[in-house]
Amino acid sequence: MVMVMWRPASSAMSSIVLRPPLPAKSVKMALNTNIIISNPTKNENRKLPILLFDVMDTIVRDPFYQDVPAFFSVCIMRLESEYKRRMSLKELIDCKHPTAWMEFERGLINENELARIFFKDGRPLDLEGLKSCMQRGYSYIQGAEELLHDLKQNNYEIHAFTNYPIWYEMIEEKLKLSTYLSWSFCSCNTGILTDCSLGCMTQHLYLHIDTETLWETAASDGWRPSSAPRFDWPPPPKESNGHLRVRCNGGLNQQRSAICNAVLAARIMNATLVLPELDANSFWHDDSGFRGIYDVDHFIRALRFDVRIVESIPEIRKNGKTKKIKAHQLRPPRDAPISWYTTVALEKMKEHGAIYLTPFSHRLAEEIDNPEYQRLRCRVNYHALRFKPHIMKLSNSIVSKLRSEGHFMSIHLRFEMDMLAFAGCLDIFSPEEQRILMKYRKENFAEKRLVYSERRVIGKCPLTPEEVGLILHAMGFDNSTKIYLAAGELFGGERFMKPFRSMFPRLENHSTVDPSEEIAENTRGLVGSAVDYMVCLLSDIFMPTYDGPSNFANNLLGHRLYYGFRTTIRPDRKALAAIFIDREKGRTTGFNETVRRVMLQTNFGGPHKRVPPESFYTNSWPECFCQTSTQNPDDKCPPENVLEKLHRRLEGETTSDSDTLVQSNSTVSMADR
Structure with missing residues (x-):
């Protein structure tokens, strides 16, 4: 894969002197000297390079250097008279906050915070006036649109690679750059400024998730589950303390x-x-x-x-x-x-x-x-x-029916009354539903001031069914994906499920997989939760929507890790919250790419270090895993005859039951669980 970045010297971030833009012919000639545009039909096997374009003063005129200083004014005292004149670029640079704009470009602060700190001396900023000024100043640089059109016609893949804040959406609204390129690498979304090397961004170029590999188990890196004792472990004494x-x-x-x-x-x-x-x-x-x-x-x-x-x-x-x-x-x-x-x-x-x-x-x-x-x-x-044999039998039956048509995914859709009330996530519900949730919270949890907007932005709210669907769709799963839902009664009813169902119609639960009376009679209460647990354990992919210290999903994540690094999809709710909020406000440009970028930073079920607040029951690596080939004695698998050694030390026990302890150095079968 060849990548070419095109950013004329005039757009260097360190310079505040704007050189005249290159004319269209010069732009084409300069580009040709680097990549040689040719007609792809002449060589069908030739791989075209991927083009990364800086945007400001490369494709689009940047109003910052001329229009923005003119927008502001300076009060001048002369001969005891006061008058106003336009601010110069140097004066603007001198009086603005030294890092506010860069923080805005990186998405670290929003536009309201920018307005608050824009000037070092704290003077007010007319935010809406500034935005109108900049929007008026956006225009294609002469010849740029024609160049983009030619490249698009010749099947070049083009991405924006630019330092700019969320206001790039104003550029898109006015000039429709997405007709020619993808807003893939905008610093407000990546959090990275392009004055790093080009190489530091190439890892993000193809934000692609291979869903086919997710149906398989994650890479083990040579680790295997093992919970048998490795060092001295005496049997329990004959006499106990009580x-x-x-x-x-x-x-x-x-x-x-x-x-x-x-x-x-x-x-x-x-x-x-x-x-x-x-x-x-x-x-x-x-x-x-x-x-x-x-x-x-x-x-x-x-x-x-x-x-x-x-x-x-x-x-x-x-x-x-x-x-x-x-x-x-x-x-x-x-x-x-x-x-x-x-x-x-x-x-x-x-x-x-x-x-x-x-x-x-x-x-x-x-x-x-x-x-x-x-x-x-x-x-x-x-x-x-x-679990008891009848629970294992029911679970086996459901899994077999789900597997009869190929892979299936399980989702613990924790959009239930108790969790919503506990999390304090109320505002998306009707007044009557909010009253029910608040009553439940008052009766079951300690009093605490919870603000929905604050809770959501820090990832403390369960994902809605629609958000779950949007994540899976952005990752590349299509509407043929079979999904088993492990959940109690969803709060809010069908109106919350409808968007999810429209994206993924092949939804099942234990009642729809087998509507028989036996299933209905034996899947209530703890037994029903146990059946859901086993189906989720044995599914090809498991996705929790709210994993916490007191949650069904918490133990499942650890069990699937121990059960051979089975794939899990664990959305980072905190990182995704801002993306969903932007979408709700109509800012949808690059939504799928941004979601994929977040998901690519998560772990899909392989061995990984346990970092608080992750629970031991969610991730028992490395204590409950071992390696056959390792220099570290703490990680070495115990001997194959470990059970015999334990048995010899256990006085008074017969040898007939020694095979009931599942072999520790291999992945256990479903029947042994």
């Missing part, structure tokens, strides 16, 4: 995380873990419980090398009487450190024989400087927590 009960509140993701934390807390305190309680009533209004969702026998067997687990606190005999141990209730601090469990909690356990930790959501710090403890969390999350 029993640990926990009540896991929240939705499916919070509960899974809480179960992982409960197992780790039991290991830390040398406690016998009582089968965790799922507080389904507070969120799902059902009472499925742990036994109704997970395979209990598998859970206990899979963790036998780590902790002792019982289904209930046993009775004790004291003074000739049999009674149950009464667990002492404690409320752990949020994100409690390990030291809290080895001191406060352990002391109460030894005193009472059992403790009951409630609530138990986010009650153990995620970031722990002990890789073996983190790997235990992964063993629980990705191996021990296996």
Whole structure:
């Protein structure tokens, strides 16, 4: 690929003296000396170069040097009389803020902020007058439009490569440059000024996303999932310090995380873990419980090398009487450190024989400087927590039907009442809908002042269905894409789904894939969420629209990473917010390219460093991954006979169950999950 940038010396950014523009004939001759325009039909195999044009004073007259100074005036005192005269360019340069215009060109400030700081001395700026002045001054440089027309006729690909603020839209409105070129590299969108080298921008030239490769798993870079112990890991002692009960509140993701934390807390305190309680009533209004969702026998067997687990606190005999141990209730601090469990909690356990930790959501710090403890969390999350057989069967059936016609994508469309109320994203709804959301928020969340416009611009609002469709369309997915929607009842009804459905009509959920009564009866509450979880886990691509610390999608992202780096599309809501806001204001030029630019900066499911606030449950790399060929002993895969070694150390256990712990050095199958 050949690229040629055309910017005459007259447009050098460091110069404030404007040279006369080159006449059309000179422009053509100068261009010919670099690339030699020829008729493509003479050589069908010849690849034409891609042309990058600076715009101002190359194609379009820049009014800044003459019109803008004339727009301003200077007050002069002479012989005790005051009169006004036009400002000179030098005077304008001297009195304007030294960096305001460059910040405006880079998109770091908006036009209102520019008006506020334009002059160093803080004098007011007539913003609308200045914009009118500049718009009047925009015109094609002599011969430029004819040149662009000739290049277009000869099938050259042309891009704008220019330093200019959002006001390039005024140029487009007046001169229609997009007839000939794409506004691909305008500094207000790229954030990069073109006085860097041409090479620093070439990576952005083809903002293309190969959607075909996204249907495949992401590159592993030699990493594979492995959560088996790598160093000394003794089995749980025969005698424990007492029993640990926990009540896991929240939705499916919070509960899974809480179960992982409960197992780790039991290991830390040398406690016998009582089968965790799922507080389904507070969120799902059902009472499925742990036994109704997970395979209990598998859970206990899979963790036998780590902790002792019982289904209930046993009775004790004291003074000739049999009674149950009464667990002492404690409320752990949020994100409690390990030291809290080895001191406060352990002391109460030894005193009472059992403790009951409630609530138990986010009650153990995620970031722990002990890789073996983190790997235990992964063993629980990705191996021990296996859904019951009937849930796995339903999930298998739905996935098979979706796959019968090729690839499919799953989307967790978190446009639901609880999340919208929590996020404070109300203004797009009717007054009655806003009243419902505010009532829900008041009843369920702490009082806090939330302003929709402020929340949205920092990425705190869930994407609307239409925004999801626009992202996928900009990335290159077409209307043949099959999409499975994992979501509860969407708030606001069909009017929010209609634009999405018009772009992507092949939308499915568990009810439409299989409308049978069996599916309807078995996909409510936690069970329905579990089915959605498995379908999303096994889909070719997964896209969350609002991933947070208490969200269904959070655990799925981590599970898909562990399940062989399966592709995920994670929109950067903060970066996309400004793009969507501009679109709503009618500024649509370059929309798809700008969206692609944002999406190309995201990770599509490969191994990547965990950076706060990303959760360990979203990204367990590198602790729960290993490499067979590495110089770093911490990253080296454990020996193949690691299970045999663990089994030999576990006194009193038979060898018949040793195969129930899923092999740690390979990607687990669906049945093993």
